[in-house]
Amino acid sequence: MELKKHAHGSLYRAKIAPFSGPTEYGEWFPSEAALRSAMKEVARDIGKKYYCETKAMPCAECEVDEKPKVIAAL
Numbered sequence: 001m002e003l004k005k006h007a008h009g010s011l012y013r014a015k016i017a018p019f020s021g022p023t024e025y026g027e028w029f030p031s032e033a034a035l036r037s038a039m040k041e042v043a044r045d046i047g048k049k050y051y052c053e054t055k056a057m058p059c060a061e062c063e064v065d066e067k068p069k070v071i072a073a074l
Contacts, residue, residue, distance in 0.1 A: 003040040005022050005049065007029055007058040008057050008058070008059060008062070009030070009051075009057040010033040010055065010056060010057060011029065011030065011055055011056075011057050012028065012029045012030075012034070012052060012053070013025060013026045013027060013028045013030065013035065013052075013053050013068070014026035014035060014038070014042075014050060014051070014052060014053075015050075015051040015052075015068075015070070016048050016049070016050055016051075017048060017049045017050075017051065018045075018047060018048045019048070019057050027031065028055075029051050029059075031063070032052070036049065036051060044074070046061050047051050049073065050072045050073065050074040051072065051073050051074075052070070052071050052072040052073075052074070053068035053069060053070055053071065054068065054069055054071050055067070055068040
């Protein structure tokens, strides 16, 4: 049986980690551009670190159980 090869899309979200307190997670966006647009509205605090995470978008044919990966940090 031959497996179909296809590309999954990716989802992107912001993760905000204060020096003290719980980590905040944003909603998932379908593109980096959509995440950048949403983050333009956020006033960044000096006492927090900001990350961009990505993960594969699952499809009906595949079981993708991938943990989000950090692709950028501020």
